[in-house]
Amino acid sequence: MSLRVPYRKYPTKSGGFYYAAVLPVNIALPQKNSPRSKRFEAIIDSGATLCQFQASIGRAIGLNIEQGEPIETMGVAGPTKMFMHDISLYLPGGIVTVRAGFSDLLPTPGLLGMSGFFEHFKITFDPSAARCELERIFEA
Amino acid sequence: MPTQEDIRLELLRSAPLDMWIALSEDETKIVASGSTYEEVVKNSENAGVSDPLLIKTPKVWMPISV
Numbered sequence: 729m730s731l732r733v734p735y736r737k738y739p740t741k742s743g744g745f746y747y748a749a750v751l752p753v754n755i756a757l758p759q760k761n762s763p764r765s766k767r768f769e770a771i772i773d774s775g776a777t778l779c780q781f782q783a784s785i786g787r788a789i790g791l792n793i794e795q796g797e798p799i800e801t802m803g804v805a806g807p808t809k810m811f812m813h814d815i816s817l818y819l820p821g822g823i824v825t826v827r828a829g830f831s832d833l834l835p836t837p838g839l840l841g842m843s844g845f846f847e848h849f850k851i852t853f854d855p856s857a858a859r860c861e862l863e864r865i866f867e868a
Numbered sequence: 869m870p871t872q873e874d875i876r877l878e879l880l881r882s883a884p885l886d887m888w889i890a891l892s893e894d895e896t897k898i899v900a901s902g903s904t905y906e907e908v909v910k911n912s913e914n915a916g917v918s919d920p921l922l923i924k925t926p927k928v929w930m931p932i933s934v
Binding site for chain 2: 734738746768
């Protein structure tokens, strides 16, 4: 299963734009039939070790964020504290259970990182076509 | 004629800053906004849009480095 995802354009304050590779996703508690979040844009980010989401989305699906396992991650602006929870992540090709970090300080709704996202896809970033191609890896 | 992507870009440029916004299913309209995730979900449901796409706008639009 392969999916072409066009890069999306976002404004800059000078009137220009920049591209980002993003994917609309939903999350839910890992229990079967748990209600999903609304779709939100998450950045495909190979620089992120973990999948990370805004804490407010986690609270909305029923997580008690501060009761998760506390961890610190190192970003370009320094260390950030977040709380780890198991969730279901709705991705092209099906749902995966992911241990993801939640933080109120994340400046974007979500980051799709190495653990929980990149391990499920072969990904080609194609700047000439301004898109990336995701090929789902299914374990035998 | 502007592309769908350029229409969306201008939509984002016109969106309120430092807010959650909900785009229509076809991403051609902002159907709701709110200062929190919960508020934008409630407002998009009140607007009759069941499957919006949610985006968090920044205080200032600039490239993201997390």
